[in-house]
Amino acid sequence: MQYYAFAVPGLEEIAGQELAELGADVGERRRGVVFFSWDGDPQGLLALTTVEDVYALVARDTVKRSREGLEEIEALVADAELFELAVGAHRRARPKRIKRISYRVVAQRHGGRQRYMRKEARKALERAIGRRFPRWRKVEEEALIEVWGLEADRQLLVGVRLSDRTMRHRTYKEAQLEASLRPTVARAMVRLCEPGVDDVFLDPMCGAGTILIERGEYGRYGQLLGGDIRPEAVAAARTNIGPRYKPIEVREWDAASLPLAAGAVDRVVCNLPFGKKIGELWELQTLYGRSAGEMARVLKPGGVAVLLTSERAALERALAAAEVLYIERLMPVEVLGQEAFFFKLKKVI
Ligand SMILES: C[S@@+](CC[C@H](N)C(=O)[O-])C[C@H]1O[C@@H](n2cnc3c(N)ncnc32)[C@H](O)[C@@H]1O
Missing domain, CATH: 3.30.2130.30 (VC0802-like)
Structure with missing residues (x-):
């Protein structure tokens, strides 16, 4: 058939x-x-x-x-x-x-x-x-x-x-936020990070929680961690997650200074801020630089990160500065009619 x-x-x-x-x-x-x-x-x-x-x-x-x-x-x-x-x-x-x-x-x-x-x-x-x-x-x-x-x-x-x-839309999205990721794209990112059954999985800028939920739906994990700098995003993520996917922690934090120990995380998947609504490029560059540094710190050696952005050059510059994260794969993907990229990164040491 x-x-x-x-x-x-x-x-x-x-x-x-x-x-x-x-x-x-x-x-x-x-x-x-x-x-x-x-x-x-x-x-x-x-x-x-x-x-x-x-x-x-x-x-x-x-x-x-x-x-x-x-x-x-x-x-x-x-x-x-x-x-x-x-x-x-x-x-x-x-x-x-x-x-x-x-x-x-x-x-x-x-x-x-x-x-x-x-x-x-x-x-x-x-x-x-x-x-x-x-x-x-x-x-x-x-x-x-x-x-x-x-x-x-x-x-x-x-x-x-x-x-x-x-x-396409799933049934869990009760609280909607602007710039919320398509669940199919979130799931593709989860698959690309090669998730394992004991993983500590992190989305440091989780918005409405789509990526965390798709990881939870994908299969077994050790722990889910997520956070966002905006309290309304944290509230939306908590509403969408509901009582599922334990153990899970969703907190208000700044991805540029994560309250997590070095080497505590196996997988990072994150839809970075990008596009028209985001302010000046230098602000974005600063955020990318600082958050890439934090991802590099909290990932275990051999850990994998999958990031999504349309600001390819800004992320490449940030990764060059973070040093330990190397680009294993760059995949173009269309997000809201715009060319964007999945960056699959590995931590080398
Ligand atoms: C593109 S959205 C992520 C959308 C999310 N994947 C979803 O499906 O809802 C980017 C998120 O990053 C958050 N953000 C921006 N700067 C941040 C920072 N310094 N620390 C933590 N979160 C931040 C924004 O509040 C926004 O919710």
């Missing part, structure tokens, strides 16, 4: 690893899309943590940019051999007793230069479904089956969505 998942651009490799661990056979990776086949229960795919959405594949082909493309879209989907299988996968993933199937179509487009509008592509998809499943009822919202079509340049990708918004 063939599927694909949407991932935040830059996370395709980590999403592929998660899928492979699940037992899927991972195929092509395209910007923001990972294709795979999987013969297990489709419900198992709803537990994926590093992808935004997962789909059962209906059709995938190139279509013309001219208006002829609309007829090609309709024919491709009306005749798609995989359509019933994809609907069957949805029925198994989300079993529900119903009298009649309701559906809606979502049409997306990245780039393009098509000679027809996105709305027309959606209508072509609806005509195809009307031909293929005349008894289905079209609705605007709360549809049982969602058929998503993505046009990326000349490639059309059509699938039945198996996931819902809880895959």
